[in-house]
Amino acid sequence: MYAKALAPEYQGALSSLSVNSSLADVLAEGTDRLRAAERAGSQGEAARSGLAVAEAYRRLGHIEEADRAWKASYRAARSAGDVGAMAWAVWSGGTLARQRGSLALARRLLTHAAELGKRGGDVVARGYSLAGLAETGRIQGDYEAVHALHEQLLAEARKRGEARHTVWALEGIAQIHRNTGSYDTAFAMFEEAAAIAAQADDRRGHAWALRGMADIVSLRDKDVDRALALLSEAELTCREMKLSSALAYNHKMRGNVLYRAAHYPSAREYYETALAEFRAMSEPRGTALSRLGLAKTLARLGQDPAVTAAELDELRGELDRIGLRHAREMVDAAYEELGISAQERGAAR
Numbered sequence: 001m002y003a004k005a006l007a008p009e010y011q012g013a014l015s016s017l018s019v020n021s022s023l024a025d026v027l028a029e030g031t032d033r034l035r036a037a038e039r040a041g042s043q044g045e046a047a048r049s050g051l052a053v054a055e056a057y058r059r060l061g062h063i064e065e066a067d068r069a070w071k072a073s074y075r076a077a078r079s080a081g082d083v084g085a086m087a088w089a090v091w092s093g094g095t096l097a098r099q100r101g102s103l104a105l106a107r108r109l110l111t112h113a114a115e116l117g118k119r120g121g122d123v124v125a126r127g128y129s130l131a132g133l134a135e136t137g138r139i140q141g142d143y144e145a146v147h148a149l150h151e152q153l154l155a156e157a158r159k160r161g162e163a164r165h166t167v168w169a170l171e172g173i174a175q176i177h178r179n180t181g182s183y184d185t186a187f188a189m190f191e192e193a194a195a196i197a198a199q200a201d202d203r204r205g206h207a208w209a210l211r212g213m214a215d216i217v218s219l220r221d222k223d224v225d226r227a228l229a230l231l232s233e234a235e236l237t238c239r240e241m242k243l244s245s246a247l248a249y250n251h252k253m254r255g256n257v258l259y260r261a262a263h264y265p266s267a268r269e270y271y272e273t274a275l276a277e278f279r280a281m282s283e284p285r286g287t288a289l290s291r292l293g294l295a296k297t298l299a300r301l302g303q304d305p306a307v308t309a310a311e312l313d314e315l316r317g318e319l320d321r322i323g324l325r326h327a328r329e330m331v332d333a334a335y336e337e338l339g340i341s342a343q344e345r346g347a348a349r
Contacts, residue, residue: 054070082120187217
C-alpha cells in the first residue's frame with residue numbers, strides 16, 4: 001500500500017504544493033514567495049522558493065530561466081549555510097544539464113549533489129541525486145552499469161513506501177528491459193508503475209507509465225488503436241499540468257506508433273510537431289530522436305536516399321557528441337532498415 005505521492009522539491013512556504021500542482025501555479029507562487037524572502041533577507045527561504053521556481057521553469061522548457069534560478073537557489077543556500085538546500089539546488093542543476101544533453105556535466109553535478117545530501121543529512125536529496133545518476137546512465141545506454149543502482153533504489157523506495165520513487169524506478173528498469181528486447185517484463189513493470197501512480201495520485205508518473213505501455217503495445221502486440229488510446233489518456237494529463245517535455249515525448253511516441261503501422265503521413269505530422277516542441281525547449285535528446293523518426297518517415301514517403309543518408313550521418317555525429325549509445329545504435333539500424341548502401345553512406349560523409 002502506498003501513501004499519496006509527495007513533491008519534496010517544493011519546500012518551506014511551498015511545501016503544501018502537490019506533485020500534481022500546475023507548473024504555471026508553482027511558478028507564480030514560487031516567484032511570489034521568492035521575492036518576499038528576498039525582501040525579508042531570508043536566504044534559507046529564498047533557496048527553497050528558488051528551487052521550486054527552477055524546477056517549474058525546467059519542466060516548462062524554459063532552459064535559461066531554469067539555469068539562472070537553480071544557481072541563485074544554490075547561492076542563497078550557501079549564504080544560509082544550509083547544506084541540504086545546496087544539495088537540492090545542485091540536483092536541480094544536474095537534472096537540467098541532463099535535459100540539455102550535457103551528460104558529463106549532469107554526472108558531475110548529480111555526484112556533487114549526492115555528496116552534499118549525505119553531508120547535510122538530507123537522505124531524500126541524496127536519493128534523488130543517486131536516482132538522477134542512474135537515469136543519466138540509462139539514457140546514455142550504459143545499462144550494465146546502472147541496472148543494479150535502479151534495482152537498489154527500487155528496493156529502498158518500496159521499503160519506505162515512497163510511491164513517486166517506486167514509480168520512477170519501475171519505469172527506468174522497464175525502459176532498460178524494453179531497449180534490450182524483454183517486452184513482456186517491460187510491460188509488466190510499466191503496468192505496475194501505472195497502477196501505483198494512480199493509487200498514489202501521481203499524475204506525472206502515471207502519464208509516463210502510460211507512454212511506456214503504449215510503446216510496448218505497439219511493438220509487441222501491433223495494436224495501434226490501443227497504443228494511441230493510451231497516449232491520448234496520457235496527453236490529457238500533460239496538457240492539464242503543462243508538462244512540456246512529457247507532451248513532446250508523447251507526440252514523438254505517437255509518431256513511432258504510426259510509423260510502425262506504416263501510417264507515414266500521420267507519423268510525419270507528429271514527428272514534426274515533436275521536433276518543434278523539443279527545439280523550442282532546447283532539448284537535444286528529444287530533438288535528435290524526433291529527427292531520426294522524421295528522416296525514416298520521409299524516406300518511406302520517397303525522399304532521395306542521398307538526402308536521408310546525409311541526415312542520418314549528421315544525426316550519428318550529434319548522438320556521438322551527446323553520448324547516447326542506444327540512440328546511436330538506432331541510427332545504425334536505420335541505415336539497414338531503409339536499405340541505404342555503404343556507397344550512399346560514404347557519399348553523405
